[in-house]
Amino acid sequence: MCTTEDDYRYWQSLLRDRLDEQLDSDRLYGSQCDEDADTWRRGDLTTHAGEEELLDEFTETAWLRGYVELLDRIDEQAELGGILNRHYPASRHLCLRYARLLVEEGEREAAITVAEYGTVAFSGSDTVGLCEFLVDQYEETDADAFRDTIIGLFVERTDWPYFERLKAATPDDEREHVVDTIVNRLDSQWDADTIIEIYLREDRIEDAFETVTNAHDLDLFEAYIDQLGAHDPAAYFDAYRREIKKAATDASRRKYYRQIAEHLQTIQTLGRDRRFENLAVAVRVPSPRPQGAIGESE
DSSP: OOOOHHHHEEEEHHHHHHHHHHOHHHHHHSSOOOOSSSSSOOOOOTTOOOOOTTTOHHHHHHHHHHHHHHHHTTTTTTHHHHHHHHGGGGOHHHHHHHHHHHHHTTTTHHHHHHHHHHHHHHHTTTOHHHHHHHHHHHHHHHHHHHHHHHHHHHHHHHOOOHHHHHHSSGGGGHHHHHHHHHHHHHOOOHHHHHHHHHHHHHOOHHHHHHHHHHHHOHHHHHHHHHHHHGGGHHHHHHHHHHHHHHHHHHHOOOHHHHHHHHHHHHHGGOHHHHHHHHHHHHHSSSSSSSOTTTTTTO
């Protein structure tokens, strides 16, 4: 376990020897960094290591990533910059570290270019770190890119801090449009719960109510009956009733019968006694008992 700078430098020498066994100096650094120099030259971001030189094997990339982390620990910025400049396209981790280094060097535009490259090149893997980095950079430089990127993060991960940060950065007269953009990018079937929660947070009760009643999902009716049932009890009852009757028609096993009985207990909280009794008769459950089964009353 490394506890002192001497420990880190010892492991640096071991890793460097291992890298030297696999890679010659030109392949590792190219012309961007002189080993004895105290500075590194960023050069043209479009001319990084060629495909035949790039570290494209998992083992090589893993060794280099470990070496980069050690250089970070001992603050070897010159060597770190030279390696990252040449090999940032090898992995999303190197790409993100290089983008952060560029920001530290006052090269924000170049850092954004590197991070944007990474989100495209590694789009099939986890690029959340790169996207979050871009959100931080865009917030002060590009309002449209900031908005689009953070919406993408929220849609992908449904982390509410993204949503709250977006709200805080959005003028009041643009809030509704932004919310509609998010909703349109969510799947109305698989993300209905998220859409309803967004509408509730925005106090768009009618939209939340409509989403529940159009979702054809008994669990959603049950989950939001306390928050939305009072908005229009008759309409909520009718929509919930239709789904209960449909589920009862489709039910074929005892566990589903119990679920129907449980939903009858929930819908009864809306009142409407006569219509509830008609519903109970229609699904052949005389009263909503936890242990009741639709066929047991016959």
